[in-house]
Structure formats: structure tokens, C-alpha cells
Amino acid sequence: MIRELPDGMARLRDRTASWAGELRAGALGLDRDPEAIRDRLEEPAVRFLAELGGDGPVTPGRDTLERVVVAEELARGDAGALLASPGPSMSGVLLAVLGSPEQRDWFYGRLGERPTWTCFALTEPERGSAIGEMSSVLTPDGDGGYVLHGTKRYVGNASRAGVAAVFARVAGTERLGVTAVLVDTADPGYRARPLPMLGLRGAQFSSVSLDGVRVPADRVLGTHLSPARRGMWSIVQVFNRLRPSVAAIALGIARAAHEYVGEQRGTLRGAERERYEELGRRIDAARLLTYRAADAVDARPSAGHLGSAAKARAAVLAEDVTRSALGFFGPGARLDHPLLDKLARDARGVEFMEGAGNIQKLTLFHGLQAGKVGRP
Amino acid sequence: MTAPAGTERQDAPGRTDPRTYRDAAREDGLVPALTLLTRALEPGAVPRGPGGHAVLPREVVEEAGVPAESAGAGADRPYGAGRSLAGALGLAVLDPPADREPYASPNPDGTAAQPPCAGTGTGTDWTTGLAWLRLGSSEALRDLCLKWLAERESEGSSLLMKQMVKGALAEVLIEQLEIAAVLESGPSAPVVERLQEQITGADRGLLRLLGAYGFTGDGPGRDAYASELLADVYRGAGDRGCAGPDAAEEGAG
Numbered sequence A: 001m002i003r004e005l006p007d008g009m010a011r012l013r014d015r016t017a018s019w020a021g022e023l024r025a026g027a028l029g030l031d032r033d034p035e036a037i038r039d040r041l042e043e044p045a046v047r048f049l050a051e052l053g054g055d056g057p058v059t060p061g062r063d064t065l066e067r068v069v070v071a072e073e074l075a076r077g078d079a080g081a082l083l084a085s086p087g088p089s090m091s092g093v094l095l096a097v098l099g100s101p102e103q104r105d106w107f108y109g110r111l112g113e114r115p116t117w118t119c120f121a122l123t124e125p126e127r128g129s130a131i132g133e134m135s136s137v138l139t140p141d142g143d144g145g146y147v148l149h150g151t152k153r154y155v156g157n158a159s160r161a162g163v164a165a166v167f168a169r170v171a172g173t174e175r176l177g178v179t180a181v182l183v184d185t186a187d188p189g190y191r192a193r194p195l196p197m198l199g200l201r202g203a204q205f206s207s208v209s210l211d212g213v214r215v216p217a218d219r220v221l222g223t224h225l226s227p228a229r230r231g232m233w234s235i236v237q238v239f240n241r242l243r244p245s246v247a248a249i250a251l252g253i254a255r256a257a258h259e260y261v262g263e264q265r266g267t268l269r270g271a272e273r274e275r276y277e278e279l280g281r282r283i284d285a286a287r288l289l290t291y292r293a294a295d296a297v298d299a300r301p302s303a304g305h306l307g308s309a310a311k312a313r314a315a316v317l318a319e320d321v322t323r324s325a326l327g328f329f330g331p332g333a334r335l336d337h338p339l340l341d342k343l344a345r346d347a348r349g350v351e352f353m354e355g356a357g358n359i360q361k362l363t364l365f366h367g368l369q370a371g372k373v374g375r376p
Numbered sequence B: 001m002t003a004p005a006g007t008e009r010q011d012a013p014g015r016t017d018p019r020t021y022r023d024a025a026r027e028d029g030l031v032p033a034l035t036l037l038t039r040a041l042e043p044g045a046v047p048r049g050p051g052g053h054a055v056l057p058r059e060v061v062e063e064a065g066v067p068a069e070s071a072g073a074g075a076d077r078p079y080g081a082g083r084s085l086a087g088a089l090g091l092a093v094l095d096p097p098a099d100r101e102p103y104a105s106p107n108p109d110g111t112a113a114q115p116p117c118a119g120t121g122t123g124t125d126w127t128t129g130l131a132w133l134r135l136g137s138s139e140a141l142r143d144l145c146l147k148w149l150a151e152r153e154s155e156g157s158s159l160l161m162k163q164m165v166k167g168a169l170a171e172v173l174i175e176q177l178e179i180a181a182v183l184e185s186g187p188s189a190p191v192v193e194r195l196q197e198q199i200t201g202a203d204r205g206l207l208r209l210l211g212a213y214g215f216t217g218d219g220p221g222r223d224a225y226a227s228e229l230l231a232d233v234y235r236g237a238g239d240r241g242c243a244g245p246d247a248a249e250e251g252a253g
């Protein structure tokens, strides 16, 4: 039950799917040591991610769907490597929405020099879900630029990033006034320290401290846009575009576990077969929802509700499928099948990416109440 | 079947009331409780699950004279971070002994492979004790959730006071109360198996409430991971004929 995709996108799906074996082969090594990605920069999947964005989408106007298709296939190989790779990643989407042409040139220029990691620093130790209440602050320096102070946490790749997209409030503005800036991580005041995590370990989640980092005026994103489009409005658009791909990462993890059972157990019969097939049907259903969510955002960037639904559904699915998959093997499956153990750990992390499940549900409720979702 | 636990903590002489493991896990932590359980039920031994694996406190394994670093059947298999996460808690993770047939292949009729018994003296007492222990660990996680969420704020109130959070905590509480009720009844081996899944489900619900903190490798999620690992390794240890003489007798009675 795979929906028809436009020609170029189907080819891209097949191409990215063909890297699954190599990604899987490196998955446990990267799980043990997040730095192992540095030895894999020549792998096709890693190079693809490192260069992404330079050429634009293969099917313009359908970029969210395209990211979904790619994310599922790469996560089916190894979600850890997908998140661990250098490249524009989430910051690329941010730049597409909020960056001026000059800022994009600077960003992709940096990335073009050598494989460069980027990071997207939003979450704070005291404030995770409550984005609007963040306390990182940009203080005007009198020259149109700012000085940045704050602490961030759980930021993927922050300790090896060359460029960081950082979210903060401008001193003296209202509560929801969040601004995004680009930071050169070599600049004084930027420090990041890796955190040990239970899953998706390749991404080397880090805490970041920002102690008086200088942000020149031309690194402040959105200043070329109308004031109404600079702050939260744009940030919501960025999340709307990213959320379907997070759902797709969950789909990829679920599929990896499901396919592993199929490969290792061979022909299944009776109740086991029924159980296996039902998991497959659940994955397919969540994929259809995720594709719909991507289509909706591609058609109208503010149409994010389906993405919330897809992400919430797929995150639970990934946990369920990876847990169930272990049950197809005997006692000690977590030790005898370390890849399944890793998938079960990885699956748990998706819940918190781009907003926890409760936040997605609250968003959905507001959409329902406002008549923006759930209508034919 | 294990005699239903009485209202008093002191059971028959020489037997520890299994609720002790719950208290120990809740108050002292998963690993100290596992030490207590092993010393009470398998003194001087290294109890293995039906697949031949063991997950035990390192000190217990060393006391039994078994090397805590695995050199068994799976030692040369590629491995992920799971073992070091458990190791950092003070647990030894042992593969099946090297001379033991691994059972990777499914049965010809397509049912799940039933391993030949490699358990050493484990039985219903062990799996029931383990379930009590895991419940205690899950309750400790719940205690922590209450504390953690009370200290985090959004939109002028603590996360604990959000109705969705209250509802999610209540759901977990219902699970845990039911699990305790079933454990008190002296459940059969298949019922204990089901409880293990239920405990994992309760833990997962709590971990969601802890946000990314519950996903850190040195935080509360690591204990929950170790608890899942225990359930996995000793899965079916109560009903596959792996029981020691005591439990076998009780099983027949």
C-alpha cells in the first residue's frame, strides 16, 4: 500500500532505499560511538545529506513530501545516521522560510567548503515544550546586531556543528517574540558538550551555552520580511514543514523492525503471522496519513494540523512495533538481536522531536475547535 | 504456584515476602533490589533465563565466581550501546554459555522458537519476584515524575497541573494498582508474563511525561531500560520447565 509518487520522487525513493544495507551495517557502531560518523563521510547516504539543498528539491513545490519519502527510507536504514550526518538538516528548512538570499548563500557557502554539521538550538533546560517562554536573550549591540546569552539542551550535533541556528528573545520584547539567528560556532562564547542518550545516539545531542556570542546584523533571520512574518509566524511554518519528516523517521524505524522480523523469522504462520501483518497494516496506514500531511503543507504552509496527527500517530507506532518485534524472538532477544534493541531505544526518542505528543494533541484540538482540521 | 503473599511481610521461615523486592526497588533502586532477590532465591548462583542469558548485579556474578564480562555464545556478535547502558548501572550482562546451541531458528510450524531450558533454578518464584521488583522500580519512576513535573512550568502553572498530564499519570496509576492486585493474588506463570508487559507499558507512559530528560543515558530512563532488559532475558523463565526443584514442586501443587 504505497501511494503513487511523482516520477522524480519515486526514483529518489529507490535511490535512498538502496543505501539501507550500508546504513544498517554501520548502525550498531554509531550507536556505540556517535563520533563514528566521521569515518563514514564518503558513504552515499551521508554525502547525500551533507549536500542536500544545494540543488533544490527534485519536485519543486513538493519539498515536504520529498523530505518525507527520503527520511523514511534513510531512517529505515538507520535513523541514527540520518540525524548524525553533516548537512543543512532542519536549519536548511529554517533558511528556506526565513533566510534572505544572502544568508542562504553564506550558509550553503559554508557547507560547500567541507562536510559541515549544523544544529537547530531551540530547547532550554527549564523550558522544553513552552517555546514562547524561552529565556535565551538577544541584547542589541547598537549596530543592528546583538549579543546572545542563554543555555540550550538536547540539541542534535551541537558539539560538532560549524553553524548553529539559535532561537532567542530580543531583550525587551513581548513574551512570544522569538527570533532566529545564525551563529558561527567558532565565535567566542559558544560552547557545546555532548550528553549521553539512550537512543538515536548518533546525533550526539548536546547542551549549549551561549555566553555573550556576537551576532552581526546580517545573521539575524527574517529581517527582510514584514514584521508580522518574522517571528513565531515563520517558526510555526518551519515546524509545519518539519513535522511530517519526523513522522517519517518514526515510520522508518517501525519498518526497519518489521522487516527485520520478516527477514529473520522467515515464513510465519497462524496467530504470529496475523500479528505480523497487522503491524504492517498499521505502518502503511500511518504512512498514508503522513503523506497527506506533507501534501497539505506543500499546498498551504500554514496547514500543519495533519502533520501533528501524523507525528503523534507515528511516534506511538514506532514504539509499539519495535516492542512487538522483540516478541517474535525468544527470551534474551534484546541481546541476541542488538539491532532490534537499538531500534526499540531509538523509537522512544521520536516522541519528543518537534513537540511532544501532548503538544501535538493540543494543537489538534485547537484546529478542531477552529474548524481547521477534520472537515472533508 | 507461589503461595499468595499474606498480609504480614514475614512469610514461612527462610522465605522472603516478595513484596520486599518492590519496597527495595522503590526505595533503594533496581540494582540493590535485584541483589536482594538473587541472594534470597538463588544464593551463590547465577540465575539464567530460558535462553541462557543473565542480567544480574555485577557483584552477585563475581561472588558466584563467574566472570562478569561475557565470553559466552554472543560475545563476538556486533553489539550496540545497550550493554554499556546496563553496565553503567552495575549490571553484568551474560550471554548463554559458549557450548550452548543458540536458538535462532523458528520452529517449522512457524511458532516462536522455544529454547531448550538453560535456566538454572529459575521458576515462578523468580519471575514473580522480578515482577514485584519491576513494579517497585516503576513506582519509583512515578514518584520521580510527580516531583519533576511539579518543578517544570508552562503558561503560569506547573506541568503537573495540566489536565492531560494528570490524566496520563492516572492511567499509569490504574495500571500499577492492577498489577499490584494481580501480584498479591499469587499469579500463575502466564499471568506473570502478561504483567511484565504491563509494567513496561506503565514505564513507557511515565517516560513520555519526563520529556527528553527520560531519554538521557544517565537519567531515570536507564533504569527503565534495565528493567525492560530483565523482563526480556527472564521472559518465560517461570513456565518453561526451567524451574528448580522447589518451584517445580509448587508448580505441581
Ligand SMILES: Cc1cc2nc3c(=O)[nH]c(=O)nc-3n(C[C@H](O)[C@H](O)[C@H](O)COP(=O)(O)OP(=O)(O)OC[C@H]3O[C@@H](n4cnc5c(N)ncnc54)[C@H](O)[C@@H]3O)c2cc1C
Pocket (backbone or CB within 6 Å): A120, A121, A122, A123, A127, A128, A129, A130, A152, A153, A154, A155, A156, A200, A349, A350, A352, A353, A354, A355, A356, A357, A358, A359, B152, B154, B159, B162, B163, B164, B165, B208, B209, B210, B211, B212, B213, B215
Ligand atoms: C531525540 C531528540 C531530538 C531532539 N532534537 C532537538 C534539537 O535538535 N534541537 C532542540 O532544540 N531540541 C531538541 N530536542 C528537545 C525537544 O525539542 C524537547 O525534548 C521537547 O520540546 C520537549 O521538551 P522537554 O523534553 O523539556 O519536555 P517538557 O516540556 O518538560 O514536557 C514534559 C511532559 O509534559 C508534557 N507537557 C508539556 N507541556 C504541556 C502542556 N502545556 N499540556 C500538557 N502536557 C504538557 C509533555 O508532553 C511531556 O510529556 C530533542 C529531543 C529528543 C528526545
